[in-house]
Amino acid sequence: MNQDQLSLTFAALGDPTRRAILVRLSKGEASVSELAKPFMSEMSAPAITKHLKVLEKAGLITKGREAQWRPCKLNGEPLKEMSDWLEHYRQYWEESFDRLDEYLKTMTKKKGKKNVRKK
Amino acid sequence: MNQDQLSLTFAALGDPTRRAILVRLSKGEASVSELAKPFMSEMSAPAITKHLKVLEKAGLITKGREAQWRPCKLNGEPLKEMSDWLEHYRQYWEESFDRLDEYLKTMTKKKGKKNVRKK
DNA sequence: TTTATATTTAACCTATTAGTTAATTAACCG
DNA sequence: CGGTTAATTAACTAATAGGTTAAATATAAA
Numbered sequence: 001m002n003q004d005q006l007s008l009t010f011a012a013l014g015d016p017t018r019r020a021i022l023v024r025l026s027k028g029e030a031s032v033s034e035l036a037k038p039f040m041s042e043m044s045a046p047a048i049t050k051h052l053k054v055l056e057k058a059g060l061i062t063k064g065r066e067a068q069w070r071p072c073k074l075n076g077e078p079l080k081e082m083s084d085w086l087e088h089y090r091q092y093w094e095e096s097f098d099r100l101d102e103y104l105k106t107m108t109k110k111k112g113k114k115n116v117r118k119k
Numbered sequence: 120m121n122q123d124q125l126s127l128t129f130a131a132l133g134d135p136t137r138r139a140i141l142v143r144l145s146k147g148e149a150s151v152s153e154l155a156k157p158f159m160s161e162m163s164a165p166a167i168t169k170h171l172k173v174l175e176k177a178g179l180i181t182k183g184r185e186a187q188w189r190p191c192k193l194n195g196e197p198l199k200e201m202s203d204w205l206e207h208y209r210q211y212w213e214e215s216f217d218r219l220d221e222y223l224k225t226m227t228k229k230k231g232k233k234n235v236r237k238k
Numbered sequence: 239t240t241t242a243t244a245t246t247t248a249a250c251c252t253a254t255t256a257g258t259t260a261a262t263t264a265a266c267c268g
Numbered sequence: 269c270g271g272t273t274a275a276t277t278a279a280c281t282a283a284t285a286g287g288t289t290a291a292a293t294a295t296a297a298a
Contacts, residue, residue, distance in 0.1 A: 004135060011133030014126050015286090019204075026208060032245060047287055049246060054285090068244045068295045076211025083205045083212075085138075089145060090202075092195025134256090151275060166257055168276060173255095187265045187274045240298085247292070255284075262277070268270095 005059070006085060009078040012058040017043075018051050025061060025074040032070050124178070125204060128197040131177040136162075137170050144180060144193040151189050 002011065012018055021035050036048040052072065055061045059078045064071045121127065132138055140154050155167040171191065174180045178197045183190045 002133065002135060006138070007133050007135055010129050010138075014121065014128075014130030014133050016121060016123060016126055017286095019125070022208075026211065033243090043286090044288065045245070046247080046289085050286070070245065074208075074211055076208055079205055079208050080212035083202065083209075086198055086202045086205070089141070089193075089195055089198050092145065092193055093199035093202075136256095152273085155275095162256090163258065164275070165259085165277080169256070189275065242295100242297080244295085245293080248290085249288100250290105251286105251288075253285085253287100256282090258279100258281075260278085260280105262275100264274080264276095266271105266273080268272105 005078065006081060008058040009060065009082055012054050012060060013082075015051070015054075018055055021048075021051060021055065022060065022074060025072060029064075029071045029073045031066075032072065035072060124197065125200060127177040128179065128201055131173050131179060132201075134170070134173075137174055140167075140170060140174065141179065141193060144191060148183075148190045148192045150185075151191065154191060 002008065013022075017039060020038065024030060024035060024038070032048060032052065033045075035052070036045055039048060052061065052063070056063065060075055061072050062075055064073070121130065132141075136158060139157065143149060143154060143157070151167060151171065152164075154171070155164055158167060171180065171182070175182065179194055180191050181194055183192070
């Protein structure tokens with residue numbers, strides 16, 4: 001697997017079950033079986049254990065010990081890293097997009113697609 | 120594969136090569152071979168074609184046609200969707216985190232871990 | 239000590255990912 | 269036309285993801 005932090009985090013969130021688990025944890029700590037409950041009909045307990053392991057490796061959750069339970073809790077730091085990475089691209093879904101697009105059009109017209117061709 | 124938009128987008132960014140391609144595209148359109156150049160020593164052209172296909176399916180890029188070139192350009196909308204999803208969790212990497220943490224501690228002390236156990 | 243609950247591990251299966259090389263398609267250029 | 273460049277497709281491979289069932293482990297409770 002891609003071992004860099006950002007890759008682990010993005011990949012972990014690339015699964016709807018794991019995102020749902022995070023949503024649940026954002027409402028408070030929960031044991032593994034509590035987290036598994038909404039998915040009982042769709043998958044087994046070991047499947048949930050594996051999903052939690054992925055989230056743990058990405059640093060998105062931590063697991064404690066309470067008797068036979070393993071209370072999980074959300075850790076937001078990796079989410080912040082993602083958010084910071086995305087921030088770079090904010091312009092691409094906001095107003096300044098139009099300006100950039102205009103600039104590129106000018107470039108391509110000017111000297112035979114200078115920025116598209118190379119060699 | 121997980122076909123929902125958000126999963127496709129997160130999964131697409133879970134690879135450092137694809138993130139690097141997006142970074143490059145944020146500086147302007149580029150043909151496939153221009154995008155491939157920084158990775159020539161690490162992987163072949165078809166590998167890049169495949170990465171671009173993943174980005175395309177996630178809606179993160181669009182490919183045009185200019186003679187034999189296929190100028191790629193960044194599309195930020197899916198990034199916005201991700202950013203919006205992450206926004207839910209902003210509190211978990213900011214000040215209010217402490218307040219919530221405190222609240223959970225109180226709950227667990229109060230009545231024998233009422234919020235951790237169930238059954 | 240036995241039993242029940244919570245969770246994990248082991249072993250296995252199948253589909254997908256991420257890469258490869260070789261061949262193909264498409265468009266330009268002399 | 270014949271050659272060159274750009275990009276894709278095909279066919280293949282190895283590793284990983286995501287699931288399964290059955291067995292093991294840990295703790296509590298009767």
